[in-house]
Amino acid sequence: MTESVLNDLLRRVTESGLLDDAQIDEDSVIGAAHLEAAGVEVEVDLDPEIDDEDAPDLDAIMSGLKDILTVSEDRWRAIVEEVASDIEDALDDGELDADVDLRTDLEAIGVGVFADAIIVVFAGETSFPDALVHVQLTPDLEVEDIEIIGDDEGDDEDE
Numbered sequence: 245m246t247e248s249v250l251n252d253l254l255r256r257v258t259e260s261g262l263l264d265d266a267q268i269d270e271d272s273v274i275g276a277a278h279l280e281a282a283g284v285e286v287e288v289d290l291d292p293e294i295d296d297e298d299a300p301d302l303d304a305i306m307s308g309l310k311d312i313l314t315v316s317e318d319r320w321r322a323i324v325e326e327v328a329s330d331i332e333d334a335l336d337d338g339e340l341d342a343d344v345d346l347r348t349d350l351e352a353i354g355v356g357v358f359a360d361a362i363i364v365v366f367a368g369e370t371s372f373p374d375a376l377v378h379v380q381l382t383p384d385l386e387v388e389d390i391e392i393i394g395d396d397e398g399d400d401e402d403e
Contacts, residue, residue: 249292249294249300249302250268250271250272250273250292250294251268252302253273253290253292253300253302253305254266254267254268254273256302256306257273257275257290257306257309260306260309260310262277262309262310262313263275263276263277263288263309264276264277269289271291271292271294271295272289272290272291272292273289273290274287274288274289274290275287275288276288277309277313277355278313279312279313279315279352279355280313280314280315281315281316281317281319281320281321282320282351282352284351284352284353286352286353286354286355287353287354287355288309288354288355288356288357289354289355289356289357290305290309290356290357291305291356291357291358292305292358292359293358293359300359301359304359304360304383305357305358305359307383308357308358308359308361308362308383309355309357311362311383311385312355312357312362312364312381312385313355315385319385323364323379323381323385323387324347324350325347326387327346327350327366327377327379327387327390328345328346328347328350330387330390331346331377331390331392332346334390344368344370344371346368346371349368349369349370349371350366350367350368350371350377351366351367351368351369352364352365352366353365353366353367353376360383361380361381361382361383361388362380362381362382362383362385363378363379363380363381364378364379364381365377365378365379366378366379372392372394374394375392375393375394376392376393376394377390377391377392377393378390378391378392378393
């Protein structure tokens with residue numbers, strides 16, 4: 245079943261034209277895409293969670309992929325604003341350089357799409373040079389969780 249689910253997902257992604265260089269990689273379909281609202285190319289990982297699901301919801305995965313790649317610029321700015329504000333609120337004074345504006349420092353570099361969630365991975369070259377910010381969005385593109393994942397696991401900050 246694993247192979248047929250992944251082949252079906254790959255076929256659907258290829259037909260949609262949403263991903264460049266789509267291919268199966270272990271238990272997911274990967275590729276590259278343009279996140280229009282952010283103006284960047286991102287790596288994309290579509291994960292049907294084959295080990296956890298009897299019948300993965302490929303329609304939900306495809307819908308989530310389309311929604312995040314075609315998100316409006318206004319909605320994208322609102323997501324980045326909420327992420328930046330939440331990080332600033334969660335960190336103690338001095339943990340973040342006062343001269344760094346997270347709203348411009350955070351850049352989307354990856355997207356993970358599941359049937360029930362979307363993960364956007366941000367790099368912050370100045371603010372988090374040794375970490376990535378993982379933002380979990382609901383299928384409606386609402387911020388659900390933020391996690392800063394660094395080289396040192398002691399740096400994790402859960403929202």
